[in-house]
Amino acid sequence: MSIARLANGELVVFSAIALDEAGFAEVEQVGRPSFLVVPNGFHRQDAPVWKARYPGMRVVAPGGARSAVEEVVPVDDTMGDFGDPSVRFVAVAGTKGESALVVQHRTGATVVVNDLIGNVQHARGLMRLILTLMGFSGRRPQVPRAYKARAIDDAGRVAQQFRQWADLPQLQRIIMSHGTIIDTAPAEVLRRLADTLSPR
Structure with missing residues (x-):
């Protein structure tokens, strides 16, 4: 939340x-x-x-x-x-009903997403296995494979949205419902994720 x-x-x-x-x-x-x-x-x-x-x-x-x-x-x-x-x-265009928030503050911009990006880093045991299989957990942020299968119907349009967010002035962080906040090079993360969905 x-x-x-x-x-x-x-x-x-x-x-x-x-x-x-x-x-x-x-x-x-x-x-x-x-x-x-x-x-x-x-x-x-x-x-x-x-x-x-x-x-x-x-x-x-x-x-x-x-x-x-x-x-x-x-x-x-x-x-x-x-x-x-x-x-x-x-x-979010290209999805079957996913939304996000963009919050602007004097210190910069924040993108808030739900299932669109997973970045669970600290799960253990069976939960880690389940989240890894679903694509919410891994060595770096990713678009979860389970989410792609059930909720993305146009990967190119989602990639375009990622690139638009990456171009936000003073993008400071990405907050997601599943995982650690991304506050190191968030624009680069979004561009990489865009390329995994739809290479330029």
């Missing part, structure tokens, strides 16, 4: 996970949870917990995942306009 704070103090919650009372209280100290981004049709299970606690939250999901998400919670919006240009919702 990642949370972006808008200029007006409202919060955008991306790929929400259920929290205990102390966890929700900590979030509320940062700002008011106003937008709930369900990034795809696979990471939807905890969305109802947040919607029940914050009934006024607007649920945002990419158009390609809307029907799956609405099996558990109504979707208000597939465009993701948060009223703040520093936090931008992106429906």
Whole structure:
């Protein structure tokens, strides 16, 4: 889960996970949870917990995942306009309903993704084996093979999106739901991943 704070103090919650009372209280100290981004049709299970606690939250999901998400919670919006240009919702072209956030800050830009990139470095035992077979764990960041098989229908367009993100001024980091934050040469990582999908 990642949370972006808008200029007006409202919060955008991306790929929400259920929290205990102390966890929700900590979030509320940062700002008011106003937008709930369900990034795809696979990471939807905890969305109802947040919607029940914050009934006024607007649920945002990419158009390609809307029907799956609405099996558990109504979707208000597939465009993701948060009223703040520093936090931008992106429906990732070339996928069957995957989304991301681009967050601009005075210190630079952050790209937040869900299943699109895996970078699990510290799993052990059986979990490491499973994540490695799925492509979420490895020696370096990668587009998980399980994700490519089930969710990418145009690798060239996804590669184009990676290259666009790589060109963001002052790109500082990539945050993903599965793995360690990439804050060393994130643009180079994105260009390499683009080339694995669609070489120039």
